[in-house]
Amino acid sequence: HDVVWTTCRPTIRVLKKKRSTTRYHTMVSVAPLRAFVYLLASIPKQQRRYKGSVNKKSVGNRSRRNDDQKRTKPQASAVVLPSLTEPISGPFPTYYTCRHTYEDTLMEELKRWTPSIQLSSPCPGLVQVDGTPRSPLAGDNDVSPTSLQTDETAPYDPVYALQALPDCRIVTGESVKKLAIEVASAVETSSVLKAADASSLSIHALVPGMCKGQREPQGQRRAYLVADAVQELLKKQYPAARRQTLDVGEQTHSRILLQILLLSTELAAxxxxxxxxITSTFSTMLWPNPNLPAGLAMVDMIRTMPSSAYRKLLEAFSCWNCMPSPEDVVVDLGASPGGWTAALLHICQSKRIIAVDRSELDPELMSHPAVEFVQGDAFTFLPNKPLDWMLSDVIAFPERVVELVDAWCSKGWAGRMIITVKFKGTKPSWEPLQLAVQTAQSHGYDARAKHFFNNKNEVTLMLQKRTTGDDDDCNNNNDTGTTR
Ligand SMILES: C[S@@+](CC[C@H](N)C(=O)[O-])C[C@H]1O[C@@H](n2cnc3c(N)ncnc32)[C@H](O)[C@@H]1O
Structure with a gap:
């Protein structure tokens, strides 16, 4: 490639050093003291004590654990994210990461899901849920029917959450070694971990505030050291923890995820x-995401791009674990000045891009042989036969985007779509967003909406046709398409 797809902001140091711990990424601690005090207060005293090494359990510890298991509250039937740690004295807090400054929006979304849910934001980019989020489809009166999620069997997946850390155990340790022992001890009872395939475990080392996008987050080194030490302990017992070294940018095929959130020097969730x-159609999209620590993707490119908008497109590709192949025909609606088109050329090696906008693209793109520029209204663009991908970053009211989704999905004009839904002001418009999702679903598409790190007051919709049809509503022989 003539372009080096370099780093996401928080991982630049790791990637430059090409460490074998590519899967470890950290978050910066911006309010460690507050988080420490807050969390310590919620930990039963006996859990703060040293519990012995992973391999040498004391009889006392075992009997205490048995007592705790007897006291375990029954889990809600609609728990969607499966936790592999044995319940000891749950329920345990769940954390979600989000782009910093969007904590309130994520909490508003979670409240729409379960109005009585107990929420707090211990630091920027992090939301804590006490208790278990439930599915609104499970017949629970306490939940709102207006959630964006319509499939009860799908994992609980808030739009504004970049990553989920379900059912966290809180552990303490004065040194890296002691913390690692406590972390390993918290997960050692997992029978699924024992039965899992070799190298199927991903370990993410995180610190609060990572979602502020800082390049050198405070606490990163310690988090890596803890994660390394945990991996050393676990690999003695579990083949799943014997990880393979990954190349830069390479993705794992892991299905089991251990997340260690270092809340302060001596405290970890x-x-x-x-x-x-997410669904059988979206089989490449896993949730929680084992490939993107804290849900953050590598999106910075070395080459000068016509605009920075390409970053959110690359985030969607990373989250989806899928992008256009070089042969796929892609239409880019609202393409000017050409950030997305340039990303398609340089990352996907696209051989045919139809770029639609009222304004021209960057001159280099206008003369590129793989780019066909169509000047006109994106909303009246008609493809002459079904395309592989439709991308849209058009600035428009959300209601117009719903019309666009309806037009493209009802005709099956593209197998996969990535569409930004932009909101007026600083708050999301939940109703049109929900309508866009439902409209796509009603036309046989699976839909997922995500607020990525590089989305401001907008959300990215990812749509995929459930079955591929040969329908072609266009009878024009010109095979680029036209705007009316
Ligand atoms: C946010 S910019 C797109 C940026 C682009 N994705 C990139 O990567 O550089 C939105 C674009 O939508 C275009 N646009 C807005 N309304 C449009 C319409 N009705 N038809 C075509 N283009 C439109 C604007 O001209 C503008 O270039």
Missing amino acids: VSLTECSP
């Missing part, structure tokens, strides 16, 4: 979970 496909 630990989540072990299985990652599930």
